[in-house]
Amino acid sequence: MLALQPREPGVYEGHTHAGYWNMVGPYGGATAALMLHSILQHPDCLGDPVALTVNFAGPVASGPYRIEATPVRTNRSTQHWTVVLLQDDENGDQQVTTTATAVTAVRRDTFSIEDGRPPHMPDPATCERFDTTGAMEWLQRYDMRVVTGAIPKVWDDSAHEPVSQLWVRDNPPRALDFPALAALCDVFFPRVWLRRARRVPAGTVSITTYFHADRAQLAAQGDQHVLGQADAQAFRNGFFDQSAQVWDAKGQLLATSHQTVYYKE
Amino acid sequence: MLALQPREPGVYEGHTHAGYWNMVGPYGGATAALMLHSILQHPDCLGDPVALTVNFAGPVASGPYRIEATPVRTNRSTQHWTVVLLQDDENGDQQVTTTATAVTAVRRDTFSIEDGRPPHMPDPATCERFDTTGAMEWLQRYDMRVVTGAIPKVWDDSAHEPVSQLWVRDNPPRALDFPALAALCDVFFPRVWLRRARRVPAGTVSITTYFHADRAQLAAQGDQHVLGQADAQAFRNGFFDQSAQVWDAKGQLLATSHQTVYYKE
Structure with a gap:
């Protein structure tokens, strides 16, 4: 690729x-x-x-x-x-x-601490794999195990919390590197679809990712699933902000990411 | 300016x-x-x-x-x-x-909703104004009323929640516009100082701001205080991420903002 x-x-x-x-x-x-x-x-x-x-x-x-x-x-x-x-x-x-x-x-070793705790999640091996049959091609490149906030099965305009939590890794599995991590920060479907249970046209306009991981943390992660969480704060006149966190298998943050997403209607 | x-x-x-x-x-x-x-x-x-x-x-x-x-x-x-x-x-x-x-x-009128609620804050008129006597020149350009998470008075290496909440407006007061809002998103002192109660060298490396407000919302806000909140997720090997929200006087989001900040030690 x-x-x-x-x-x-x-x-x-x-x-x-x-x-x-x-x-x-x-x-x-x-x-x-x-x-x-x-x-x-x-x-x-x-x-x-x-x-x-x-x-x-x-x-x-x-x-x-x-x-x-x-x-x-x-x-x-x-x-x-x-x-x-x-x-x-x-x-x-x-x-x-x-x-x-x-x-x-x-980067140099300094005082380090993190305050955001990862959500409690069952082991990825015990979570059902998201079925991507017939879905867009890029979704075939990921093994996703959604625990909370799956894409709505019924588009009924009902209100939902815009939070999703999932395990995800490349498919086929491969060792995590920085470009793969940058890509993983964008795997979450548009929050407006979840919030409204309505599939409106939407697309990312700008995404910013902060990398907390160094090479040693990436190497320790290898090809295991990362834990991802996405949320949103404001949907307003055609744009919403979406935030994501990605933790490694040990529960330490790999990256935090934010995007503004265009939507219609 | x-x-x-x-x-x-x-x-x-x-x-x-x-x-x-x-x-x-x-x-x-x-x-x-x-x-x-x-x-x-x-x-x-x-x-x-x-x-x-x-x-x-x-x-x-x-x-x-x-x-x-x-x-x-x-x-x-x-x-x-x-x-x-x-x-x-x-x-x-x-x-x-x-x-x-x-x-x-x-921007066009669409479905709009926000999920982040502003923190409950006393009226700015009843909050003590942050004393900027002897502080850096730019701080004289802001009227800040800190409710939670003021800059530590004692640098004693004690652990604190890295959250600050304050009212702030330009000094002298002037009507809010987009550049002024972009500047307001950066008024929060480095979270690492608060988290550690230790004043280490620190400086913003990159800041991203998403504007939710339109001109009508800015006009309605005028020169009133905005409500600002800042937090951080991870401090790691010389960089931490800092997030901010800025609400108008009615409690509607004006902007959300994120930055990565360099720090030493």
Whole structure:
């Protein structure tokens, strides 16, 4: 999926991957992973990801694309990035489909503590696997075990708490890395569908992920299921905010993530 | 404070404002407001702000700066922006001090609801005003009435809940607008100081704000105090995440905001 051909430092060419297709373009989490991957592949990249913001400016079409990742500022222990994903439109004009900014850093041991506790969840092996038969292609790439807040089976305009809790990992299972974690932060279906039990057109406009994990924590996690939780605060005139937390199998936070999502009606 | 001289569409020159000075540069909220202002002043700007991410790449020095705000993609009802703040370093080389991305949109009436309830707070007129005598200059620009989670009076390494709740407005009072709201989302002191009752070096690296308010809600708010709440989830190896909510005087969300903050020790 993340096959980028470097043309010069920070400039890559690639092709969309059918395996992560959503309704009208690639799964947003896969695009976020791609933007981060372009940074981590850069020969000048300093440290590991701390923050990533990806803005979905326009549709990504099936076909070739170009990514330009630029380290706009390199400090002693932090580095700031801008990234753009470009595609030619039908007239051959280059269009920006996606923008991103990121911060990478060399992290040092400091006082560390976390206050958010993971929800109590049954062991993933005992939870029913979400049936993705006939669902969009990108959903086939995840093994999800939903404990709370599954996608409504009946679209009856009834009110629900907009909270979902689930176990999730890549399918087939593979060891967790930073791009995979960036993608996992976007696996939650739009909160407005759950809140209203109504399936309205909706799509992420901008997502920001903060990485708490270092490489050692990712390595310890391996290919086990992560615990994910998503919620929302405000639905207002076409946009809502959605927040997510992703914990490792031991209950330690891997990432916290926030997005603003467009919806219709 | 937001005096930008347009040189060409989206290109501005300005000068840092001593009235918003923090310890080693301008107050980050003022810089965020400036980045947003450069977008809203652009002759091609479509709609009102929905999302704003500001990355503090390097220190902003006292002196002149240049801002370039670019509408990288304009859709039917949404527009995507990239912004950079540039300053010459001591060798006369142009440096990126700050980057931003933003989404603006023409918003339409839709189903709207919010689930986050504001904390119960006494009337701001009955709350003691935070004494900023001798404090940094930018703090003089705010009238804060802290109800919960004031800055520790004793730095004794004791454990605290990292939650603060306060009333706040500009000082002198003035009608709320989008840049002022962007700045207000950053008024909370670093959560690590509260959590640990220890004043370690700390600074925002990246802040993302989602705007729920439209112009009518801002106009109805006028110059009244807004209600702000800040919290944190994870402090880990030099970075923590801080989240904030800002409600209007009637208890309706104006904005939700998240940042990752560097800290030492």
